[in-house]
Amino acid sequence: MKHVLAVLVENKSGVLTRVAGLFSRRGFNIDNITVGETVTPGISRMTITVEGDEMVVEQVMKQLNKLINVLKVSNLSLEPAVMRELMLIKVRAESQTRGDIQQIVETFRGKVVDVSLDSMIVEVTGNEDKLEAIKLLLQSYGIREIVRTGKIALLRGSKITREA
Template sequence: MKQVLAVLVENKAGVLTRVAGLFSRRGFNIDSLAVGETVEPGISRMTIALEGDEAQVEQVEKQLNKLINVLKVVNLSREPTVFRELMLIKVKAEPQTRSDIQQIVETFRGKVVDVSLNSMIIEVTGNDEKLEAIKLLLEHFGIIEVARTGRVALLRSLKIDGDRS
């Protein structure tokens, strides 16, 4: 099962190594990891997507909490959350295919950020399914390179209490 953890860490030397090292040492796999500053100075947020069953992920959370530089761990998969990821795709684009590509990009609300004689770079943001979908469509034209940021996520402020009693 895919799960996503938000990990608030002190922005100190070596903290990324501590977190990444913990995953490899305990045999947990990271699917993606995105790090950035938060509004609070000195505190960074790591968004870590990983694959694992309930018990494994619980163990990851506990082990992360033991790191002194880790301030908070939230398992976002258990909460209503907005996930986003940004992807840049360099795709082959001959003059005759450009408009087709452009149409796809518009449908996905992406942007063309660079054009050359025989290729384009497209920027698209979304959740996992959306990014996979556009990638699949563009493969038809020939993808040269892909760069992804990894998922970032925030808890929704409004929770719908439908299935909570």
């Protein structure tokens, strides 16, 4: 099963290496990882998607907690949460296919953010299923390049994840 962890860290040099290094040396698999600032200055939030059973994820969380620069680790997969990822797709698009692609993009509430003679860049946001679905549809036109941000997530409702 995939688990999405929110990890609040002190924004100190080397903290990303400490976290990423922990995963590799303990043999845990990171699906993806994103990092960004929080409302509190000096504190960043990492969102880490990790594959594993409950025992593995518990170990991951405990080992993360042992890092001095890690302030809080919570598993967002255990509660209702909004999860999103942003994807940019550069797809082959000539004049005769542009309209079709445009329609697909609109159906997925995406945006065309760049157009050239033979290609377009499409921007889509959503959960994993949605991104996979549009990717599949656009494949028949020829996808030239894809870039994804990795997952970010917030708990639903008024509850927040804050440093202990």
